[in-house]
Amino acid sequence: FPGLADVSISQDIPVEGEITVPVGSQSPDDDYSTLDEPVKDTIMRDLKAVGKKFVHVMYPRKSSALLRDWDLWGPLVLCVSLALMLQGGSADSKDDGGPQFAEVFVIIWFGAVVITLNSKLLGGTISFFQSLCVLGYCVMPLTVAMLVCRLVLLAGAGTASFIVRLIVVGAMFAWSTLASTAFLADSQPPNRKALVVYPIFLFYFVISWMILTFTPQ
Amino acid sequence: VGPGRAGPGAVGLGRAGADTVSAPAQGGGSAVIDMENMDDTSGSSFEDMGEMHQRMKEEEEEEAEGEAGAGEEEDGEFLGMKGLRGQLGRQVADQMWQVGKRQASRAFSLYANIDILRPYFDVEPVQVRARLLESMIPVKMINFPQKIAGELYGPLMLVFTLVAILLHGMKTSDTIIREGTLMGTAIGTCFGYWLGVSSFMYFLAYLCNAQITMVQMLSLLGYGLFGHCITLLVTYNIHFHSLFYIFWLVVGGLSTLRMVAVLVSRTVGHTQRLILCGTLAALHMLFLLYLHFAYHKVVEGILDTLEGPNMPPFQRVARDIPVVSNAVLNTTAKTIALTL
Numbered sequence: 001f002p003g004l005a006d007v008s009i010s011q012d013i014p015v016e017g018e019i020t021v022p023v024g025s026q027s028p029d030d031d032y033s034t035l036d037e038p039v040k041d042t043i044m045r046d047l048k049a050v051g052k053k054f055v056h057v058m059y060p061r062k063s064s065a066l067l068r069d070w071d072l073w074g075p076l077v078l079c080v081s082l083a084l085m086l087q088g089g090s091a092d093s094k095d096d097g098g099p100q101f102a103e104v105f106v107i108i109w110f111g112a113v114v115i116t117l118n119s120k121l122l123g124g125t126i127s128f129f130q131s132l133c134v135l136g137y138c139v140m141p142l143t144v145a146m147l148v149c150r151l152v153l154l155a156g157a158g159t160a161s162f163i164v165r166l167i168v169v170g171a172m173f174a175w176s177t178l179a180s181t182a183f184l185a186d187s188q189p190p191n192r193k194a195l196v197v198y199p200i201f202l203f204y205f206v207i208s209w210m211i212l213t214f215t216p217q
Numbered sequence: 218v219g220p221g222r223a224g225p226g227a228v229g230l231g232r233a234g235a236d237t238v239s240a241p242a243q244g245g246g247s248a249v250i251d252m253e254n255m256d257d258t259s260g261s262s263f264e265d266m267g268e269m270h271q272r273m274k275e276e277e278e279e280e281a282e283g284e285a286g287a288g289e290e291e292d293g294e295f296l297g298m299k300g301l302r303g304q305l306g307r308q309v310a311d312q313m314w315q316v317g318k319r320q321a322s323r324a325f326s327l328y329a330n331i332d333i334l335r336p337y338f339d340v341e342p343v344q345v346r347a348r349l350l351e352s353m354i355p356v357k358m359i360n361f362p363q364k365i366a367g368e369l370y371g372p373l374m375l376v377f378t379l380v381a382i383l384l385h386g387m388k389t390s391d392t393i394i395r396e397g398t399l400m401g402t403a404i405g406t407c408f409g410y411w412l413g414v415s416s417f418m419y420f421l422a423y424l425c426n427a428q429i430t431m432v433q434m435l436s437l438l439g440y441g442l443f444g445h446c447i448t449l450l451v452t453y454n455i456h457f458h459s460l461f462y463i464f465w466l467v468v469g470g471l472s473t474l475r476m477v478a479v480l481v482s483r484t485v486g487h488t489q490r491l492i493l494c495g496t497l498a499a500l501h502m503l504f505l506l507y508l509h510f511a512y513h514k515v516v517e518g519i520l521d522t523l524e525g526p527n528m529p530p531f532q533r534v535a536r537d538i539p540v541v542s543n544a545v546l547n548t549t550a551k552t553i554a555l556t557l
Contacts, residue, residue, distance in 0.1 A: 103400050114377075120331060121338040122370070194342040198374060206381050 050074045057137045060179040067130045067183065075136020078143050079108050082207075085146045086214055104210065111203045112136060119184060119196045126187040135200070138180035142204065145172035146211050153216055165212060173208040177201055273307060337369040337432060345371050352440040355474035359482040367432040372411065372439020378446050379407045383508065386453035406508075411439060414500050421496060425489035427480060437476055444472035445505050452509060461509055469505045473498045 034042070050073050083104035116131040124131075149165045180200050185193045348371055356363055383403040412435075419434045429437075448464040477494040484490045 107400055117331070118338070118370075118373075121335055123339075191341060195340070195345070195370065199377065202374075202377055202381055206384060209381075209385060 046071075046073065053133075053137055054140060057140050057179050060182040067126065067134065070130045070133035072129070072133060072136065075108075075112075075133065075139065078136060078139045079105060082108070082139065082143050082146055085143075085150060086210060107206065107210075108136075108139065111206070115196075115199045115203060118199055119188065122192055122195055123189055124184075124187045124196070126184065131184060134180055134183045135203070138176045138183075138204075139207065141172040141175040141179070142169075142207050142211060145169045145208075146214075149211060149214065150216070153214075157215065169208050169212045173204050176204045180204075334369065337367060340368050340370050344368075345374075348440060349443050352443050352475055353468070353471045355471065356478045356482070359478055361482060362428060363479045363482045365429070365433040365437055365479060367430065368436055369432065369439075372436055372442070375439055375442045375446060376407050376411050379442055379449070380404055382446060382449050382453065383407065386449060410504055411435070411442070414438060414504075418493070418497055418500075421493055422480075422484075425484060425493050426486070427484040427489065427493060429480070429483055437479060441472045441476050441501060444468045445508065448505060449508060465502070465505055465509075469502050473501045476501065 049069060049071065053071075053074055083101045086104050087101050112132050112135040115135060116128055119126065119131060120128070145168050148168050152161050152164055152168075155161065177197075177200060181193075181197050184200065185196055188196050344366075348366060348368075380400075380403045383406065384400065387403070415431070415435045415438050418438065419429070419431050422429050422434065448461070448468050452461040452464060477498055480493050480497060481490050484493055
């Protein structure tokens with residue numbers, strides 16, 4: 001447009017007009033595309049995301065999927081199932097021997113919050129909910145251990161069952177700790193990894209101890 | 218969107234700006250816009266948007282009241298400037314300012330709380346290990362104030378470790394808790410001791426003119442719990458009463474001596490030193506005694522410890538039965554005691 005090169009607008013002439021921003025035709029479709037889909041699609045999408053994260057916990061590799069799209073569905077389901085299975089482990093119904101549902105729930109969430117705050121204070125680059133998500137998902141091996149313990153206890157409560165339970169819980173505890181450190185320790189400065197790993201170790205140790213000392217009525 | 222008047226609007230700004238700078242008396246009836254705020258950068262700062270928003274509100278009220286002919290020229294120019302932003306622009310600016318203000322205040326209150334504690338967590342693992350070992354070594358120089366590291370990571374981790382050890386101990390013994398839960402009791406005891414005794418000792422130090430801050434007191438007492446952790450870890454698994462007393466005196470004594478020496482080095486006056494150190498030593502050692510005995514159901518009396526090594530070790534009725542671990546540890550301890 002060579003003719004426009006020397007266009008000058010006189011300052012006395014008011015410039016008038018209407019400014020309308022053309023609304024893109026894609027955005028209404030995008031807005032409605034997830035609202036109009038059937039409920040089954042929405043649920044399946046969420047379930048697939050949760051399932052993918054479970055697979056990441058089973059085979060801990062350095063992937064950012066667990067961190068990028070965090071969600072707390074998995075931790076909630078795991079926490080509730082673990083607390084339900086741990087309930088009623090007291091030898092005497094009068095005494096408050098075994099952990100109650102609320103106790104396990106509070107331990108898991110309070111412990112996860114403390115570990116997250118600790119890693120943030122030590123200079124971590126991970127956000128609050130990402131850390132909660134990772135810690136919650138890594139409770140999965142311990143939930144599996146609880147299932148196995150309950151099944152073993154159905155067979156009997158002798159020395160052999162104790163040894164089997166000890167081995168299973170120990171292995172799952174190591175797996176949980178390794179899985180969560182694989183995700184969380186990367187966000188720390190390299191010389192402070194031990195400071196972050198130790199509270200995670202304590203946290204899973206307490207949960208493993210509750211699982212191991214569970215005796216049904 | 219109303220008509221945008223770029224030309225006279227811009228010039229109007231300049232002219233009005235020149236007017237206000239050169240002749241402030243020409244302000245007249247309508248309020249004079251302070252043109253210093255109308256730079257290019259003013260749109261990006263929320264305070265400026267807020268001020269502009271405020272002034273625009275006042276302008277609206279003034280316009281609504283009386284459109285006298287005297288202020289018409291300024292109104293015309295002002296309308297031009299307002300036309301520049303436009304009605305829509307004003308509303309958008311208004312909304313953005315309010316949302317931004319809310320977000321900023323929320324974020325500030327959240328992050329300000331964490332950042333207060335951040336300098337106390339600035340440690341390296343080597344430092345933590347060194348301080349843990351140092352907490353068992355009494356210092357010799359008490360004439361010179363000893364340095365206390367005001368760090369909270371180590372003490373916090375030690376308190377949590379103590380909670381975990383107490384849970385382990387309560388499970389392997391016959392602890393009956395009537396109200397409350399195991400975890401609640403353990404957490405309450407440990408944190409209550411750490412925070413409560415620290416505050417009490419800080420108060421006493423304030424009375425006795427000792428030079429110590431609250432964070433230093435928390436740190437000192439927290440690291441003193443390292444001895445407790447070691448003692449309880451060993452004696453909850455090997456149930457020998459005499460072993461516990463040896464550990465209580467040696468390990469507990471060493472950590473108490475260290476804390477006492479550090480406090481003494483920071484206090485002047487014999488009476489004050491005596492008060493402070495006596496209280497701290499008493500509370501520290503009594504806490505270890507309490508942790509050992511209160512969480513154990515004593516079946517037989519303390520008479521067992523007065524017998525010789527030929528007596529069988531103290532039998533506890535475990536509510537829940539990790540039979541193998543206890544039996545193995547007890548038999549090894551018994552054989553060691555018998556061979557000695």
